[in-house]
Amino acid sequence: MNAADVLRSIKILSTLSEKDRNSLYSHMNEETFLKGQPLFHEGDFGDVMYIVLSGTVAILVNTPDGEELEIAEIPEGNFLGEMSIFDQSPRSATCTPKTDTRVLSLKADDFYRFIKENPRAGIHIMHPMLNTTTSRLKNTAAFLSDMVTWGEQARVRAITDDFTGLYNRRFLDEALVERITEAEATGEILSVVMVDLDHFGTLNNLYGQETGDRVLLEVIPLFRKVFRKEDLLARYGGDEFTFILPETDGQLALSLCNRLNEELKTISLLSNLEGELKTVSASIGIACYPDHGEDAVELKSFADKALYEAKEEGRGCARLWKNPAGRDLGKRSFTSIRKRNQVIANILDAIDQRDSFLVTGHKNPDEDCISSMIAMALLLNKFSKSASILIPEKINENYQYLINICRYNAIQVLYNTAEIPHKISTVFIMDTPKPGMQEDFPGKEEIFGNQRILKIEVDHHLEADSRCSGDKGYCLVDEASSASELVGMLVFKLKNRKDLTEKYNLQELFSRNLVLAILTGIIGDSKMGKYLKTRRERWFYKLFSTMFSELLTNITRKNSSNFSTMDEVFEGLQQLSRQEDACFQGMMKQKVEISDKIGTVIIPRDVIEEMRKLYDHETIVTVARYTADSLAEHSRLLSLVAYYDDQQDSDLIQFRIRRSQSYKDLDLRLILEEFNIENGGGHPGAIGFRFPKDQISNLTDYVESLIPGIEKLMAHDRAEE
DSSP: OOHHHHHHHSGGGTTSOHHHHHHHHHTOEEEEEOTTOOSBOTTOOOOEEEEEEESOEEEEEEOTTSOEEEEEEEOTTOEEOTHHHHHOOOOSSEEEESSOEEEEEEEHHHHHHHHHHOHHHHHHHHHHHHHHHHHHHHHHHHHHHHHHHHHHHHHHHHHBOTTTOSBOHHHHHHHHHHHHHHHHHHTOOEEEEEEEETTHHHHHHHHOHHHHHHHHHHHHHHHHHHSOTTSEEEEEETTEEEEEEETOOHHHHHHHHHHHHHHHTTOOTTTTSSSSOOOOOEEEEEEEETTTOSSHHHHHHHHHHHHHHHHHTTSSOEEEOSOTTOOSOOOOOOSOHHHHHHHHHHHHHHHHHOOOEEEEOBSSOOHHHHHHHHHHHHHHHHTTOOEEEEEOSSOOGGGHHHHHHHHHTTOEEEETTSOOOTTOOEEEEESOSSGGGBOOOTTHHHHHHOTTSEEEEEEOOOSTTOOOOSOTTOEEEOOOSOHHHHHHHHHHHHHTOHHHHHHTTOOOOSOHHHHHHHHHHHHHHHTTTTTOOSHHHHHHHHHHHHHHHHHHHHOOOTTOSSOSSHHHHHHHHHOOOHHHHHHHHHHHTTEEOSOSSEEEEEEOHHHHHHHHHHSOHHHHHHHHHHHHHHHHHHHTSEEEEEEEOOTTTOSEEEEEEEEOTTOOSOOTHHHHHHTTOOSEEEETTEEEEEEEGGGOSOHHHHHHHHHHHHHHHHHHHHHHO
16 A cells, blocks of 8 residues: 555545645655664654554553563554654653554654644644544553552562561662662661561471461561651561661660560460460661661671670670771671772872871781782882881791882881881781781881871771771772782772873883782782682783783893792792791691591691791791692692691681692682681681680690581582582
C-alpha cells in the first residue's frame, strides 16, 4: 500500500478532501526504521508525530526496577507521538519497531502551518485525533496505575523479611551506607544496634522450630514498642537483628536497648514448657557514628564486637563499644575510591604546605619497610623538602645499597640513637602495623604527642591486631602487596596534580632510584611476585618491573653499587652474612618430624638463650624468616617456625608460617581465623603470630596440637577445588 492509500485509510484523515490530504502529505517526510531501531526514547524531547505506513511499532515504558515493559502495539495505518504535536512535551514512552517499518513523519511546525493554511481541514483532523489520544491516555493510565501498584508491592517484597515484616539484610546494608552519607553531609550522629537472641539454637532444640518461630513473632512487637518510628529495624538472619537509630548517641541507644531486654522478660511463652529455658533475652552491641567508625564496615564490626562483649559478660545485656575516641581502630581497606583519593589529596597537600619531614618505620625493619622509607624520602626530595629517614644503627647488610641511594640524593640518615631535630613538622610512618611497633628513638613521645606535628601513615597491614598510627584523614592504609606499592600509587596520583607538578617543575617523577626502591619493596614482600593476590597488585608489580627494565636499558652504569637486574635485587635481599648463616644452621638443628606436609622447627627456651648470646635480636628475627622460607621450599607445601623471644627482648613466643612458591591452594590467613588468633597477621603466603609465654606451658605440645588443624584446612581447601 502506497502512502496516499494509507492516508486515505486513516480514520482521522478519512473526512479530508483529496486536495487537503495531498496538501498534508506535502508537509510530511517518508522514513524507514529497521527492527529494534527506536523512533524515540522515553524522556526524549519530541516535536514529531508518525503515521505507520507498513510494519508494527511497540510502545514501551520503564518499570520501577528499570526494566522495559510493552504496553501497546501500533499497527499499520495508525499514528503515534501525537502528544508532541500538542505540547512538545518529553516522550512518555519508547517506540521501537517490531519489524522493519516505514513511517510518515510530521513536525509540529509543519502541522500548524498546514492548519493555518487549511483551518477547516485542521478542525476535521484535530477533533478525532484528540478523541483517540484521550482514549489511549485512559487505558495507559489504568495500566500504569496497576503497574505502579505492582511495582510498589514488588519493592516491599524485595526489601522486607517475609516472616517478621521487618526490613531485610539487603535493605539494611544499603540504608546504612545512605544514612552515613547523609550524616556526614549534615553533621548528624547515628547508632547501629546488633541484637542476638540468647540461646536461640538451644530453644529450637528443646521445644522445636515451631516454638522458635512463635518466639520470633512475639519479639517483633516489642522491637516496635521500644524503638521509634524513625528507627530502621531489620532481620539480619535467623535470630539476629540490626537496627539503625538516626540522630541517636550511644547513651540513648544503650538506654533503649536496656529497656528492650526488660520488655523481653515479659514474654511468657516458655514458662509452662518442659525445659530449662524459661525466659527470652538478647545480647546487644552498639556502635556510633562518627565516634566509633566512619563507614558501614567499621560500625557493623564494632557493634558486633560489643555484642560479643555482652555475651561474654553473661548475656541478657547491652554493651556500647568502649572506644569513645574512635581512632584506635583495626586497619581496613578503603570503602570507596573517593575516600582513598581524598586521603591521597590530603597527603600531597601536606607535602606541598609543610617542610622538615621525618620518615620512620617499624622495629627490626625488613626490605619493604626500608624500601618504602627510601621511596618516600626520594619523593619528598623531588619537592626540595628537607627529609630524614630514621633507621637502626645496625641493619641487614643486604639493604646497604638502599642507604647509598639516600647519600647520593642528599637524604639525611638518622640512627635511632640520635637526637631528632626539633624543626620536624611532619612524620611519615611507613609499613608499621600498629603504634607499639614503631621504631624507638630519643624524643619519640614528645614528637608523637605534639599535635602540631602532622602524622602521616602509609601501610598495607590490614585486619588482625593492626592499628592506625597516623592522624585522621592522613592514613593511606589499603590492601596492597607492600607499603612500597602504595608509595607508587601516591606518585601516580601526583602525576595528575598539575598544580603541584608545575609549581615544583616535576618532570621525571619515576626516577631510576625511586623505581628501584619501590620495586625492591614489592619484591621483598611478594617474593619476586609469587605472593601477589589481587589484579591491582599484579598490575603494579608488572608496571614497576617493566619500568625498571626500561630504565636499566637506557641507563647502564658499570661497577655501580646498584643492582642491574631484578634477579640481582632479589638475590641480594636473600643473601645471608656469615653470622646469619651460622644462626641458620643452628635453627635447622631444631627441626622436628611432626608432619610430612609441614616442615617444622621448634626452638626451645634454653636454645634461644644460647643463640641470643651469639646473635642480636635482629639477626634472629631475620634468620627465623629465612628458615621458614627454606623449610617451605623443602617441603613444597608449608613451614612452621616457633621460638621463644629472649627475655631481654619480650615475653612472647613467636610463630611464623610460610607457603612454598609452588603451593597456592591455602590462604594462610584462614589459619588465624580457624584458631581465633587475634595477635597476628600477614598475607596469603605468609603469616606471623605470637602468644605470651605464660599462655603456653609446653611449646612442642602446642605445635603438635596445631598441625592437625592446619592439615585439615589444607585438605578442605584442596577438596573444594
